[in-house]
Amino acid sequence: MARTPGRDKNGMKKGTWTPEEDEKLRAYVSQYGSWNWRKIPKYAGLSRCGKSCRLRWMNYLRPDIKRGSYTKEEEDTIVRLQGLLGNKWSAIASQLPGRTDNEVKNHWHTNLKKRSSPHASSPSSTSPQEATTSENHSCAHEAGPKDTSEKTPNNVLDHPMNCPVTHPIIEGFASLHLCSSSSETSLSTCVEAVDFSNTEFEACRDTCVAESSGRFWTEPFITDNNIGSWLLQDEWLFSHDFFY
DNA sequence: AATTGCCCCAACCGCAACCAC
DNA sequence: TGTGGTTGCGGTTGGGGCAAT
Numbered sequence A: 001m002a003r004t005p006g007r008d009k010n011g012m013k014k015g016t017w018t019p020e021e022d023e024k025l026r027a028y029v030s031q032y033g034s035w036n037w038r039k040i041p042k043y044a045g046l047s048r049c050g051k052s053c054r055l056r057w058m059n060y061l062r063p064d065i066k067r068g069s070y071t072k073e074e075e076d077t078i079v080r081l082q083g084l085l086g087n088k089w090s091a092i093a094s095q096l097p098g099r100t101d102n103e104v105k106n107h108w109h110t111n112l113k114k115r116s117s118p119h120a121s122s123p124s125s126t127s128p129q130e131a132t133t134s135e136n137h138s139c140a141h142e143a144g145p146k147d148t149s150e151k152t153p154n155n156v157l158d159h160p161m162n163c164p165v166t167h168p169i170i171e172g173f174a175s176l177h178l179c180s181s182s183s184e185t186s187l188s189t190c191v192e193a194v195d196f197s198n199t200e201f202e203a204c205r206d207t208c209v210a211e212s213s214g215r216f217w218t219e220p221f222i223t224d225n226n227i228g229s230w231l232l233q234d235e236w237l238f239s240h241d242f243f244y
Numbered sequence B: 001a002a003t004t005g006c007c008c009c010a011a012c013c014g015c016a017a018c019c020a021c
Numbered sequence C: 001t002g003t004g005g006t007t008g009c010g011g012t013t014g015g016g017g018c019a020a021t
Helices: A019-032 A040-044 A050-061 A072-085 A089-093 A101-116 A128-138 A154-158 A166-179 A187-192 A199-212 A215-223 A227-232 A235-239
Strands: none
Touching (some): A040 A050, A072 A089, A072 A101
16 A cells, blocks of 8 residues: 655655654644754654655644544535536545645545546546646636736636636536536536526625625635635535535 | 455655744 | 745546456
């Protein structure tokens, strides 16, 4: 299951962690905290790179790590948030106390992916996260290096699906109001079925945009891994069944 | 009992964001 | 504003475990 122990070019140990190494790291971080992962292995007496130490602590040694099988509720949460946020594993994991992003990601790929997308056998079909990321990257409102060479036509933003703020909202609306109320499980199909003149959708969109007041992309989505926390703290989203 | 092939998960890698100077 | 160091994230891989043959 684990990797064969070895050494990298700097002489740092790689591969499976031994119980002794775990104990050293646990003892050090518990006592002194994670003040600088780069230097911690040296002070903790470990022949590991800081990155490896951080990963080991975050995914395995942290005292609040919850191990064992997933509950139905946890799995439902993962599927729901994955459909809404895409592969934002850290954001999804933040809504599952004791679960790590790595663990959630693994569980998704090994168990939930096939279950949540019965048509996943077709490589050309658009998965929720693919839809989200590809749309986001092609949106002219998002100021990122990847976008500069791929400007969309001027009128393309006329369509709600091309707006960087409303697009995720549309997907959330579609996944909850359409996918959940019909036999249709493909998010992309549900998104296509959204009636943009529908008053319920308009209220959903306007409120979410107004309350986010511009932070939708800049704060939680891009610079903060607590998107889930931010969204879940939003009473409006709760009252409109955005997640349930 | 031996072999094969798939499943699962710990760990690695590359990249981007963040931050301090 | 630019640069270098650090941290965090998501994709991918390696290999042990185990069921099937």
